[in-house]
Amino acid sequence: MRASLSRPARAVLGLAGCALLLAAGGHLALTFLAVAPRNAASSKAADAVNDYIYPELEQNWQLFAPNPLARNETVWARATVRTGAGDFRTTPWRDLTAEDVAAIRGNPFPGHLDQNQLRRAWDAYGQSVSGPERGKDAHGVLLTTYLRRVVLQRLQQHVQADADAADAAGDRIIRVQVRGRFALIGPPAWDTARASERGVKPWFRTMPWWDVEPGDRIPGSRP
Amino acid sequence: MRRLVDRFTGTVLAPYQAAVVRIGFGGLFALFLVREWPNRLALYGDRSPWGLDLVRRQATLDHLFTLLVWSGSRFWFELVYTAAVAAAVLLALGWHTRAVSVLFLVGVLSVQNRSLYTGDGGDNVVHLMAIYLVFARCGRVWSLDARRRRAALRRDPETADAPGGTAVGLWAGCGLALAAAQLSGFGARTPGAWAVVLWALWAVHGAWGILNRSARGRGSEARAVCDGIATMAHNCAMGVIAAQVCLVYATAGWYKIQGDKWQDGTAVYYVLHLDYFRPWPALDSLLAGSSFALLAIAYGSVAMQVAFPFTVFQRRLKNVLLPLMIAEHLGIAVVLGLPFFSATMIVADALFLPTAWLRRLGAAFGRATARRRAPAPAARPAEALTLKG
Known part of the structure; x- marks a missing residue:
């Protein structure tokens, strides 16, 4: 500490220094507890850690860990449409993830819209369910609404395009349904220990029909 | 011990590394926003399925900070998005760094928190660094601030630190904006703690400006104490930034060790077959054909990530480790189609590069830009020197 300063000035500096070191140390301690596996200390302080870390200091670094996802999940959706003439028809299932994947192929700078929007909407929904x-909690309701809107927005564009092609104005989606398709990647050829995971047929999980609610219709985002 | 205390209170440690963080994350966020410009409405605006009603509900539940919940109008959105780009560019340039670092934080949080469910690890890193940068004296070198200060020192060393008209105007403008936000009721959509934080930062900046305005203030003990506190805060912030990067790698590495696919070396095979991270399938098939290469990559990355916190403070080891990690992230950028995430991690790695390397890099950059400006390089050697800071 600078000797030229008066005693009170040095005291202030000393106190401030201690406070700053404590703050930095406390921050790192709580951050450590947030990323560490659940342990005796972190379960005791779980509330304090969560209150401190969320929402602005979130830590999420288990990148492809402990294991990378061993399957490809694709989101399919279909809709019931009320036509301009007043009839109802249900569209065939459409693989929405395939559209993302096609946009990412050969793209050196994939954007968040293709790489994250549908993928994370589906993940977050799955985790909450x-x-x-x-x-059923507040976040779960928000995430269900979100997934419904993501698929609705994309289906809407296809329904619109189909209607335009058939010159059938006034087609309107009244409900949507989502299903996930789970396809194991399967072990590499040289991995004999996991032979049982080879050749497993993809399976689907189908969600209930969701009625389109007011506020769900957001104009399309893709050209 | 005494020397340690003196350094902690009196020396702005790692100024070049702080500049790397500032230029790196400011520049990357600006590039990111420009990259997403065509999709900005679909990601963060009125075309996002994460509608205003949903984000408002979430902001209330989780106490999120984002200016974009204040209004759903297109004009407000474009204003905030453009301002976020401007703040990021100005931060990278080091223009009134301390004030702009706060504006950058507001921009980052506003955009990212508008649609948290479209982000990924790269966003998370930028988010945290934007917070830490507010506490760092990150404009000491390689910045417009540093250049202005050098010019002022040449003119008159006495008044070099006195705030100029722009600084005062910026400060007053921020105060007016804060007051307007609060009085208009918009601020009610933002957690109250943020108002306290932002007003406190504003007051601190004001006090510092007042202390530096007059000769008496500049010579006062109060200024010396404030200077010491700012230096200590900077040093703490740099320590936290370094520790945060170590925690990122440690978490990524230690959890992988527990996974059986990382243990048997097949993990990379699965990563290469995830459709969302597969822009070049032919390249992936090439890599995925060799069990040996996959094993080496898997063990190598886990070893580097786990070792990171223990080797990065050892000069000779880190000079080998850092180029390897940067190379790996360059690979990830291309192979997995994650350029933005990889770039944030490269900046995080670069933060640990030795000061001598960084200074050489800066000098080379200074020479290059000086040559471009003045065709005859020998004519203005002084300019090249001052540019590198």
């Missing part, structure tokens, strides 16, 4: 609240 399989969580303890089964998607």
Whole structure:
């Protein structure tokens, strides 16, 4: 500490220094507890850690860990459309993830819209539904609405295009349904220990029909 | 011990590394926003399925900070998005760094928190660094601030630190904006703690400006104390930034060790077959054909990530480790189609490069730009020197 300063000035500097070191140390300690596996200390301080870390200091670094996802999940959707003439028809299932994947192919700078929007909407929905609240809590309701809107927005563009092609104005989606397709990547050829995971047929999980609600119709985002 | 205390209170440590963080993350966020410009409405605006009603509900539930919930109008969105680009560019340039670093933070949080469910690891890194940068004296070198200060020192060393008209105007403008946000009721959509934080930062900047305005203030003990506190805050922030990067790698590495696919070396095979991270399938098939290469990549990355916190403070080891990690992230950028995420991690790696390397890099950059400006390089050697800071 600078000797030229008066005693009170040095005291202020000393106190401030201690406070800053404490703050930095406390921040790192809480951050460490947030990223560490659940342990004796972090479960005791779980509330304090969560209150401190969320929402602005979120830590999420388990990148492809402990294991990378061993399957490709694709989101399919279909809709019931009320036509301009007043009839109802249900569209065939459409693989929405395939559109993302096609946009990423050969693109050196894939954007968040193609790489993250549908993928993370589906992930977050899945996590909230399989969580303890089964998607019924406030966040679960938000995430269900979000997934419904993501697929609605994309289906709407196709329905619109089809209607334009058939010159059938006034087609309107009244409900949507989502299903996930799970396809194991399967082990590499030289991996004999996991032979049982080879050649497993993809399976689907189908969600209930969701009625389109007011506020769900957001104009399309893709040209 | 005494020397340690003196350095902590009196020396702005790692100024070049702080500049790397500032230029790196400011520049990357600007590039990101420009890259997403065509999709900005679909990601963060009125075309996003994560509609205003949803984000407002989430902001209330989770106490999120984002200016974009204040209004759903197109004009407000474009204003905030454009301002976020401007703040990021100005931060990278080091223009009134301390004030702009706060504006950058507001921009990053506003855009990212508008649609948290479209982000990924890269966004998360930028988010945290934007917060830490507010506490760092990151404009000491390689910045417009540094250049202005050098010019002022040449004119009159006495008044070099006195705030100029732009600084005062910027400060007053920020105060007016804060007051307007609060009085108009928009601020009610933002967690109250943020108002306290932003007003406190504003007051600190004001006090510092006042202390530097007059000769008496500049010579005062109060200024010396404030200077010492700012230096200590900077040093703490740099320590936290370094520790945060170590925590990122440690978490990524230690959790991988527990995974059986990383243990048997097949993990990379699965990563290469994830459709969302597969822009070049032919390249992936090439890599995925060799069990040996995959094993080496898997073990190598886990070893580097786990070792990172323990080797990065050892000069000779880190000079080998860092180029390897940067090379790996360049590979990830291309092979997995994650250029933005990889670039943020490269900046995080670069933060640990030795000061001598960084200075050489800066000098080379200074020479290159000086040559471009003045065709005859020998004519203005002084300019080249001052540019590198």
